[in-house]
Amino acid sequence: MSKPNSILIINPIIDNTWEIQVKNYVEGLLEKRRKVIMKTILRGPKSIECYYDLELAANGVIELIQEVQKSDENFDAIIINCFGDPGLEAVREICNIPVIGPGESSLLYASLLGDRISIVSISKEEKSWIADPRLITKGMEGIFASFRGTGLSPSKIVSEKDCVFDVILQAAKRAVEIDGANVIVLGCTGMAELAKQIEKEINIPVVEPLACAVGIAEILIDSQLSHSKILAYREPPKKVIRWERG
Structure with a gap:
């Protein structure tokens, strides 16, 4: 249909x-x-x-x-x-x-809102395996302040929202107070419903990727625009692709 x-x-x-x-x-x-x-x-x-x-x-x-x-x-x-x-x-x-x-979109939005961007995500590490390559591709390394990991699992974000909010809020506050961030990007779409609450607490833009x-x-x-089909996202050449042994 x-x-x-x-x-x-x-x-x-x-x-x-x-x-x-x-x-x-x-x-x-x-x-x-x-x-x-x-x-x-x-x-x-x-x-x-x-x-x-x-x-x-x-x-x-x-x-x-x-x-x-x-x-x-x-x-x-x-x-x-x-x-x-x-x-x-x-x-x-x-x-x-x-x-x-959402990742690409949120970083582009954030670049319009400030010049010190921090990402708060679920990772335990204080380094973004998921965002660093994209920041480089988009030429945004110069305005990237920090990556703040929370160590939260995706399932916990759904099941324990009250606890999760406090953890994310503290990470965002550290990004502002220690790293000098003036824009926060939430590095997981599972955090979507928390964005406005966090923004009220820290008084800077909080960008929600979704x-x-x-x-x-x-x-x-x-x-009525879509992606270029010249070089960047051209249609793949026709060929035989095998997923399983024949």
């Missing part, structure tokens, strides 16, 4: 616990302007916490997109719901509609 004027949100992990929460959140942002369709990958990791998980998730995202393309479903844009943007560039190559990553992705998707849809 055709789904005109709609956005496909891909859950790039096999755990579908997030689906209803994410769908309701995005529908709230869109205020019925567009239809929201959620789909969860069939094969991949239960959570994304390292490069290995990211690559497994990317394969699952590509597989899901290819299945959608075989159907008669139509969408105006696709959002891959993870700060790590698994499969983002590859999916742009095989699609002719905007494909948006909301940024939705905003950019709407702008591109309304502007």
Whole structure:
């Protein structure tokens, strides 16, 4: 069935616990302007916490997109719901509609709001395995203040929101007081509903990645723009690809 004027949100992990929460959140942002369709990958990791998980998730995202393309479903844009943007560039190559990553979107938004950006994420490390390459690609190293890890698991973000809020808030405060941050980016889309609460506590912009992705998707849809197919995201050459031994 055709789904005109709609956005496909891909859950790039096999755990579908997030689906209803994410769908309701995005529908709230869109205020019925567009239809929201959620789909969860069939094969991949239960959570994304390292490069290995990211690559497994990317394969699952590509597989899901290819299945959608075989159907008669139509969408105006696709959002891959993870700060790590698994499969983002590859999916742009095989699609002719905007494909948006919350991680990339949030960093671009943050660069408009201040000149000392800190990322607060789920990682235990005080270094961003997930954001550093993207910061370099986008030429943003000069305005990156710090990465503050919280050591939270994705499942805990869902199940223990009160405890999670305090942990994230303290990490954000350290980024401001110690690292000199004047913009905070939340490095996990599971933190979405906490953004405004944290912003009230620290009095600087707190950028929520999924909301940024939705905003950019709407702008591109309304502007009738999509990704370039010259060099950057050109269609992959046709070839035989084998996933299993024949």
